[in-house]
Amino acid sequence: MPNSSADEFLQQAGPRLAALVGELERCASPVEVAWALCEFSGPALGLADCVVYLLDGDGRTLTQQAAWGPKRAASRVLESRIRLRLGQGIVGHCAQQRLPQRTADARRDGRYVLDDQFNLSELAVPICIGDALFGVLDSEHPEPGFYGLAHEHALYAIAERGAMRLRALAGTADTAPG
Structure with missing residues (x-):
């Protein structure tokens, strides 16, 4: 995909990620972090949609907590929530393997x-x-x-900043879920 929004994002990644970190620092809960990640990623990368699943307390399931795009019914309200087990679906495989999963044709x-x-x-x-x-x-x-390596790198950098804030909210890395 020539000169995508993801390529443009990566060219200006430093200041844009710094702005995201500033926004994340104002988040007082994991759900607020999820919304901040979606609201940043969708417009910044020109995505059709963006959803954050957070790991449930049981450490075995993921639940949609925030969205940007058609799934969002109103300001910070989801139309419906999906819950997936680790290993279920592309999202569940991503979580289980802790590696990005990209599919060109579902x-x-x-x-x-x-x-x-x-x-x-x-x-x-x-x-x-x-x-x-x-x-x-x-x-x-x-x-x-649609998704290329630039999208993967950009989303990974964004997710990494979110993980840092979620770890801080959890107290220490030792008390983090999963």
Whole structure:
């Protein structure tokens, strides 16, 4: 994808990520962090949608906590929430493996879980630091092959900043979930 919003973001990553960190520092809860990540990522990267799943207290399931795009019914209100087990769907695999998962055509990926509407491309990036998993930053797009390496790098950098704030909110890395 030539000169995408993700490429432009990466060219100016330093100051843009610093602005995100400033916004995250004002977040007083994990759910506020989730909303801040979505509200930053969607416009900054020109995404069709963006959803944050946070790891539940049981350490085995992820629940949608925030969204940017069609799933968002109103200001910081989700239309509906999906809950996935670790290993379930592209998001669950991302969380289980703690590695980004990018699919160019969901019709050919048996892990795809339908949410509010069918999309062809999906990119899921773990929100983690080391072995401490906090959740997944996920985006879907109606065009096949939409996400490139620049999108993956940009979302990963954004998710990493979110993980740092979530770790701080948890108290220490030792008390982090996952």
